[in-house]
Amino acid sequence: MKTRRYCDNCPIRDRALCSGLSSPVAEALSRIAHFKHFPAGQVLQRSHQDLSWFAVIISGVAKLVKTLPDGRQQIVGLQFPADFLGRPFAVSSAFRAEATTSLLLCCFPKDAFENLLQQYPCFEGALLRHTLDQLDMARDWMFTLGRKTAQERMASLLFLIAERLARSGKQKASEEERIEFDLPLSRTEMADCLGLTHETVSRELRELRETGVIATRGRRTIILSHLGTLERLADCRQP
Amino acid sequence: MKTRRYCDNCPIRDRALCSGLSSPVAEALSRIAHFKHFPAGQVLQRSHQDLSWFAVIISGVAKLVKTLPDGRQQIVGLQFPADFLGRPFAVSSAFRAEATTSLLLCCFPKDAFENLLQQYPCFEGALLRHTLDQLDMARDWMFTLGRKTAQERMASLLFLIAERLARSGKQKASEEERIEFDLPLSRTEMADCLGLTHETVSRELRELRETGVIATRGRRTIILSHLGTLERLADCRQP
């Protein structure tokens, strides 16, 4: 049937939640799935409002944001292709979800999805593994926010995006591989990821360009010829 | 049998992973459990070394720390009574676990624990819910690290500890409830939670004392007469 055919050519089939599931679960899941497209900037889910669906990102990038009335903002999660969106077992999420690029989602109605979780333990297990990975990543990022300098933070974000976006699915990066990608975030959004101001992001980007760690084309394109140098900076090893 | 009797008087019975489990699971779990005591400062698990057990905290507080060779440290998780310790489905954790106070753990051998997860879906579900909660808390703390001032951070930490330690299990705090508790962390550890230096922690504590938000006795005891004021500060609402 139709949804099943979609799954067969799904570009994230090998990495998403649904990969590695036994075929009855995968089929049940595909039967409740529907694709949905969102333009960049669209709010997917307001904080503290009830969420009626979950999703897996097919393509594009979404941000999870915590905003205060006084205007302070922090991006607390960047979700890339194959990542999961939504907060199971809660009526709402404490964070706002928003598309930072044009986004294609594979959506599941909340109730049907939670029924499947109930019904198929291996599916719940897959979600648990994904959540544990997200928790590890969140904690790693806490170090970035608490202890790194502006330059190290900038390098960390660029490295993260390079890994998740440009090299998605590929094995260990080679030191000298040439990588080129478009930033899925504006300067202000990068600042909101890093706990910095957009002016500082702009300055640090220039610094990285002037020291030859990165090259740029236009406002959004980043070119990395020495991924290793960027990684060392991100990991706070000077050379 | 012996372990079962322990569970009956377990002080965290109502909140831990094992609460709400069907009785066959709870019994199976109690059969593989053993108590273990650790003094303050003891390392429970080194980062990147394999972990042979999981645990639930009965009493005391543990920290999860990420440390760099150059000495920079960040506490990426504080675990209180009823919290879970360990990283299922991975050979090791990226973080070091350490007792910040004297600690009593209810430990489970890794293999037996993972077998039970496999065997009892409702148990896996309980762990999933706990992990999702931890992820929400980690993301909330990312805002604290990225966007709050030193004073707001200090207030956030004190409020967190008051909620989790002194008022554990009780319902919504009343504005005027008097709360007194001992800090489970040294000044340096608080600094490592907050992305600050221990000098700044010391200064901000003095500031909070001088403005009447908190009172102190000795070096470790905090007395709160207006929990609401502290919460407002922590949530970045000035009054």
Next chain:
DNA sequence: CGCGTGGTTGATCGGATTCAACATCGGTGG
């Protein structure tokens, strides 16, 4: 008692913010 660790306080410094001006891009309509 002397010593070491943990905590406090003060003086100075510096990295990131703030404020302000200007540049660039993309889109729209005359």
Next chain:
DNA sequence: CCACCGATGTTGAATCCGATCAACCACGCG
């Protein structure tokens, strides 16, 4: 087509918050 506009990004100068460096204090312990 290009003049105009707003949104986004860059750059510079001044400021400030928290870090750093250094001295001192308080407590616990052999």
